[in-house]
Amino acid sequence: MQPVLIQLDAVTFAWPGQPRLLDIHSFALYRGERVFLKGPSGSGKTTLLGLLGGVLLPDSGSIRLLEKSLPELSAAARDRFRADHTGYIFQMFNLLPYLSLVENVTLPCRFSAVRRERALARSASLEQAALDLLAGLGLSDPQLLRRSVTELSIGQQQRVAAARALIGNPELVIADEPTSALDTDSREAFLRLLFAECERGGSSLLFVSHDSSLEPLFDRALSLKDINRAATSREVL
Ligand SMILES: Nc1ncnc2c1ncn2[C@@H]1O[C@H](COP(=O)(O)OP(=O)(O)OP(=O)(O)O)[C@@H](O)[C@H]1O
Secondary structure (H helix, E strand, O other): OOOEEEEEEEEEEOOOOOOOOEEEEEEEEEOOOEEEEEOOOOOOHHHHHHHHOOOOOOOEEEEEEOOEEHHHOOHHHHHHHHHHHEEEEOOOOOOOOOOEHHHHHHHHHHHOHHHHHHHHHHOOOHHHHHHHHHHHOOOOOHHHHOOEHHHOOHHHHHHHHHHHHHOOOOOEEEEEOOOOOOOHHHHHHHHHHHHHHHHHHOOEEEEEOOOHHHHHHOOEEEEHHHHEOOOOHHHHO
C-alpha cells in the first residue's frame, strides 16, 4: 500500500444556518492514487474538495494532508501549503483573460516557490515547463499557443487548466467536474492524458464527476453518500 496523502477523521461541516452537510467518519487518499468521487448535485462534493484543499475549515474533526493538520495552520500558512501541494482544475476552468496562455499555466509558480523550483528542476525555464506540459496534454500548435485564452475551445481551455494544476508537480490534483462540457470520446481522451501527466509528476488525482461512465478508468470510485453519514435519505435512494 502506498503512503497516505490525505486522511480525514470524524469530520463534520455545515454551512452557516444550514443543517449538517458532511459527517465523514474516515476517508483516506493514497499517494499516486486516482480516485473518482460521485454524488448528486448539491450533495456536498465541492464542499468536501474545499475542506481537502484547506479553503474551508471543518466544524470538528481532523484533516491531514502530507501529515500536516490543515485546521491547525494559520490562514496564511494554509494558503501557502495549498499553493505548494495542491493543483485545482475548476468546473469553469477559471483561466485569466488578461494573461497569455502560457502565463496562465505558470501562474501557480508565482505563488509557490516550491512549485517554481520543482518546475525549474525539470525544465530550463517556467515557460518551457508550461510548453512541455501543454504538449503532453495535446496542445503544441505554436499558433494556437499564441491565442488569448478567450479564443480557445472548451476542450483546449480544459487542457490549459489541467497544465496549470499540474505545473510544479503538486502531490494532489483536484478536479471538479472538468469534463462536463465535453462529449464522451473527448472526456476519455482528456482523462488518459491527465492520468499520464499525473503519473509523470507523481500526483494523486481526486476527480469529481456525475458521469459514471468514466468510473472504470480510475483506481477507485466512491459515492459521497458511502462515506458521508449526513447524506439525506433522498440522496441514498
Ligand atoms: N458558499 C456557500 N454558502 C452556503 N451554502 C453553500 C455554499 N456552497 C454550497 N452551499 C450549499 O451546500 C450544499 C452542497 O453544495 P456543493 O456545491 O458542495 O454540492 P455539489 O455536490 O458539489 O453539487 P454540484 O454537483 O451541483 O456541483 C448545497 O445545498 C449548496 O447550496
